[in-house]
Amino acid sequence: MGLLSGRKTVYVDSDVLVIGGGMAGCGATYEARYWGRDLNIVCVEKANIERSGAVAQGLYAINCYMGMQWDENQPEDHVRYARNDLMGLVREDLGYDIARHVDSSVHKFEEWGLPIMKDPETGQYMREGKWQIMIHGESYKPIVAEAARKAASKVYNRIMVTHLLMDKTKANRVAGAVGFNVRTGDFYVFRAPAVIVAAGGASHIYKPRSVGEGMGRTWYAPWSSASAYALPILVGAKMTQMENRIVLTRFKDGYGPVGAYFLHLKTYTENAYGDEYESNWYENTKELVGDYIDRQPVPTCLRNHAILEEIKAGRGPIRMVTKEAFQDPHKETIGWENFLGMTIGQAVVWASQNIDPKHTNPELTTSEPYVMGSHATCSGAWASGPEDYAPSEYQWGYNRMMTVDGLFGAGDTIGGTAHKFSSGSFAEGRIAAKAAVKYVKDLGKERPQVNEAEYENLKKVVFQPMENYEVGRNEIVAGTVSPSYLLPLHGLQRLEKIMDEYVGGISSHYTTNEPLLTRGLELLGMLKEDLDHLGAEDLHQLQRAWELQHRVLASESVTHHTMFRKETRWPGYYYRGDHMKLDDKDWHCFTLSQYDRESGEWAMEKAPVYHIVD
Numbered sequence: 185m186g187l188l189s190g191r192k193t194v195y196v197d198s199d200v201l202v203i204g205g206g207m208a209g210c211g212a213t214y215e216a217r218y219w220g221r222d223l224n225i226v227c228v229e230k231a232n233i234e235r236s237g238a239v240a241q242g243l244y245a246i247n248c249y250m251g252m253q254w255d256e257n258q259p260e261d262h263v264r265y266a267r268n269d270l271m272g273l274v275r276e277d278l279g280y281d282i283a284r285h286v287d288s289s290v291h292k293f294e295e296w297g298l299p300i301m302k303d304p305e306t307g308q309y310m311r312e313g314k315w316q317i318m319i320h321g322e323s324y325k326p327i328v329a330e331a332a333r334k335a336a337s338k339v340y341n342r343i344m345v346t347h348l349l350m351d352k353t354k355a356n357r358v359a360g361a362v363g364f365n366v367r368t369g370d371f372y373v374f375r376a377p378a379v380i381v382a383a384g385g386a387s388h389i390y391k392p393r394s395v396g397e398g399m400g401r402t403w404y405a406p407w408s409s410a411s412a413y414a415l416p417i418l419v420g421a422k423m424t425q426m427e428n429r430i431v432l433t434r435f436k437d438g439y440g441p442v443g444a445y446f447l448h449l450k451t452y453t454e455n456a457y458g459d460e461y462e463s464n465w466y467e468n469t470k471e472l473v474g475d476y477i478d479r480q481p482v483p484t485c486l487r488n489h490a491i492l493e494e495i496k497a498g499r500g501p502i503r504m505v506t507k508e509a510f511q512d513p514h515k516e517t518i519g520w521e522n523f524l525g526m527t528i529g530q531a532v533v534w535a536s537q538n539i540d541p542k543h544t545n546p547e548l549t550t551s552e553p554y555v556m557g558s559h560a561t562c563s564g565a566w567a568s569g570p571e572d573y574a575p576s577e578y579q580w581g582y583n584r585m586m587t588v589d590g591l592f593g594a595g596d597t598i599g600g601t602a603h604k605f606s607s608g609s610f611a612e613g614r615i616a617a618k619a620a621v622k623y624v625k626d627l628g629k630e631r632p633q634v635n636e637a638e639y640e641n642l643k644k645v646v647f648q649p650m651e652n653y654e655v656g657r658n659e660i661v662a663g664t665v666s667p668s669y670l671l672p673l674h675g676l677q678r679l680e681k682i683m684d685e686y687v688g689g690i691s692s693h694y695t696t697n698e699p700l701l702t703r704g705l706e707l708l709g710m711l712k713e714d715l716d717h718l719g720a721e722d723l724h725q726l727q728r729a730w731e732l733q734h735r736v737l738a739s740e741s742v743t744h745h746t747m748f749r750k751e752t753r754w755p756g757y758y759y760r761g762d763h764m765k766l767d768d769k770d771w772h773c774f775t776l777s778q779y780d781r782e783s784g785e786w787a788m789e790k791a792p793v794y795h796i797v798d
């Protein structure tokens with residue numbers, strides 16, 4: 185008798201299904217209720233929305249705020265900024281759409297109780313930098329989650345969504361999703377005409393700098409497991425800019441953020457010998473990327489590039505000069521508070537390593553790469569743009585709808601729109617939900633039909649790793665080594681090694697080339713074959729198994745995109761050793777991919793970049 189015999193299936197019907205209750209998911213749930221007063225709005229979250237997602241631990245700054253009420257910045261300014269930082273390639277229509285709406289979302293946060301620091305003289309929000317405002321944000325996520333909880337018909341916590349369901353009456357139309365409760369093991373079938381994927385970014389697809397007992401410590405949240413990409417990829421949604429993985433310069437070992445240090449405390453960096461080094465690499469960088477090095481502010485990837493080159497030249501480590509700023513008691517307080525409100529681990533690391541930044545300049549390092557759509561990077565799904573602003577080629581349906589009917593996205597899920605951060609992700613969730621409600625209303629009484637055979641089959645597939653373990657566990661040869669199954673952790677380590685060594689991770693100084701990528705794809709293919717033999721001893725491990733499945737698919741997408749773009753557009757994020765220069769003639773474009781589930785093939789194409797803002 186198999187494991188499925190006694191397993192309960194729970195059916196949930198809704199009009200709008202939001203997958204992931206992080207910043208974008210909470211924004212989507214809140215806004216869906218505003219436009220769809222009488223609709224059934226369901227949010228499903230694999231953790232608990234109270235403290236889930238990348239903002240779980242809190243933040244010290246909201247990084248995307250225009251300040252239009254005080255005439256600080258206009259949306260066009262933000263488009264120029266993001267375009268510059270991403271070396272020319274952003275979806276300006278989507279970025280503009282977020283920028284024009286983001287301030288009102290921040291005002292909502294304040295109304296709901298988020299303490300935003302104010303300038304005592306002007307009463308305006310205290311700026312950390314041109315786009316950032318400072319908050320006491322330890323409770324940022326619970327505050328935002330409360331609004332979503334009150335708006336939702338129901339929030340389903342502790343359910344990991346594994347697959348989307350497609351309509352059996354109309355091709356290329358979504359009909360819902362399936363998943364399992366990570367506590368009870370119940371199988372869930374969610375039926376919905378409109379689905380908004382807001383499942384965050386991807387950590388742990390590359391080998392992290394912290395391994396062994398420290399592997400839970402990554403910069404991006406360790407539970408960001410690429411579902412945002414795998415779910416749409418599997419049903420054939422087009423993805424864009426998946427090669428644009430991000431590498432962060434952060435404090436060593438704790439991945440503590442540096443923004444407040446640079447912007448507010450006015451600290452700066454130096455090499456091991458106390459020398460300024462960035463200017464040494466000006467000519468070298470100009471040779472690679474031309475005039476992009478002269479843009480202000482200097483694009484994030486190029487600042488990484490100078491650090492990497494300086495270290496390769498043997499003059500590392502790079503240090504942040506904190507000793508001067510920390511003599512000022514106000515700045516010292518800000519420096520520590522910055523970590524306590526957002527990355528407590530960094531303060532603990534410094535304490536454990538006898539680093540008091542008042543007396544010791546702490547080391548910086550570059551992180552392993554992450555895949556996400558909301559930071560200084562823009563990987564994600566290819567989405568339709570706003571009706572009043574997007575060029576016709578970027579408009580095939582409703583705002584933020586992917587290339588699959590009824591399937592929407594926001595936050596890290598949507599590609600081409602860098603620098604949205606927490607507030608912009610929330611705002612984008614609101615934008616997507618407004619469009620999704622319109623989509624549902626336009627459908628009238630018509631509803632997509634889920635295919636019973638499809639979800640019954642998925643039920644078997646989803647729990648198969650437990651079945652594999654149940655059957656194979658008696659064959660264990662030593663410890664956790666089994667000839668008949670692969671544990672999720674072992675699969676994860678294998679994935680991270682492939683991505684690290686072949687697709688430009690830390691051990692190769694982020695450098696790859698066509699032969700390496702070709703071999704990487706072969707090895708990923710072999711790993712995929714073995715994933716049928718994943719073994720999960722309990723529900724927790726079953727979640728790990730599905731997180732791994734999602735990470736592997738996203739990694740495959742990253743690898744295909746990296747292979748397709750034959751240039752080095754973002755030195756400091758990654759290098760194509762066989763195409764070391766930026767090539768605006770052939771590659772001033774977006775890369776798009778589409779996965780065919782039946783054949784396992786990926787189709788790649790280019791899409792034009794339209795510069796709408798001058």
Ligand SMILES: Cc1cc2nc3c(=O)[nH]c(=O)nc-3n(C[C@H](O)[C@H](O)[C@H](O)COP(=O)(O)OP(=O)(O)OC[C@H]3O[C@@H](n4cnc5c(N)ncnc54)[C@H](O)[C@@H]3O)c2cc1C
Nearest residue numbers: 204206207208230236237238247345383384595596605606
């Ligand atoms: C270390 C760090 C520092 C940051 N600093 C700042 C900052 O200072 N200021 C700022 O404004 N922004 C900052 N950000 C960025 C900000 O956190 C993100 O832009 C934002 O959280 C992205 O929103 P999202 O909804 O796309 O993803 P998330 O907020 O991560 O939400 C994704 C949600 O989906 C859920 N989920 C994932 N997979 C599934 C699944 N299969 N089924 C069901 N649920 C699922 C997750 O549990 C999670 O709740 C920072 C992020 C990090 C990690």
